[in-house]
Amino acid sequence: MKLFVVAVCLIAAAAAAPGSPAETAARRALPALQHEEIHDEFGQYALRYVTAEGTVVSERGRLVPTPDGKAYVLITEGETSFIGDDGKTYVTKYSAGLDGTRVEGAHLPIPVEATA
Incomplete structure (x- = not known):
């Protein structure tokens, strides 16, 4: 259970991290x-x-x-x-x-x- 909670927290933190390469690339493609x-x-x-x-x-x-x-x-x-x-x-x-x-x-x- 602890492993599951830690994994979910890490995934949530990674998804919310500003300036991820994919997010930056998507913004740069906008007009x-x-x-x-x-x-x-x-x-x-x-x-x-x-x-x-x-x-x-x-x-x-x-x-x-x-x-x-x-x-x-x-x-x-x-x-x-x-x-x-x-x-x-x-x-x-x-x-x-x-x-x-x-x-x-x-x-x-x-x-x-x-x-x-």
Whole structure:
């Protein structure tokens, strides 16, 4: 009888465990809960979507003139957040443009800056 009770408890705990691989795969197969995109004739855009598993992506691209004013560059800025397998929320912010590419996130390693 004790073995039966222990077995039932283990099965119930396994079935209720959040983030099981099968459950995660099923949620990832679902379509986005929210999806918005805006584009203009110049290539500028804004987008945002939220998935069933809790991933949120937002990004925008806008044209800015180069310092000499002869051309335009598409500046991209965005943020992605997701819930990891450990249950924590991870947020990554990024941008790319005239000043190069930057990526920030508390979960990312901090680069070492060279000194002269």
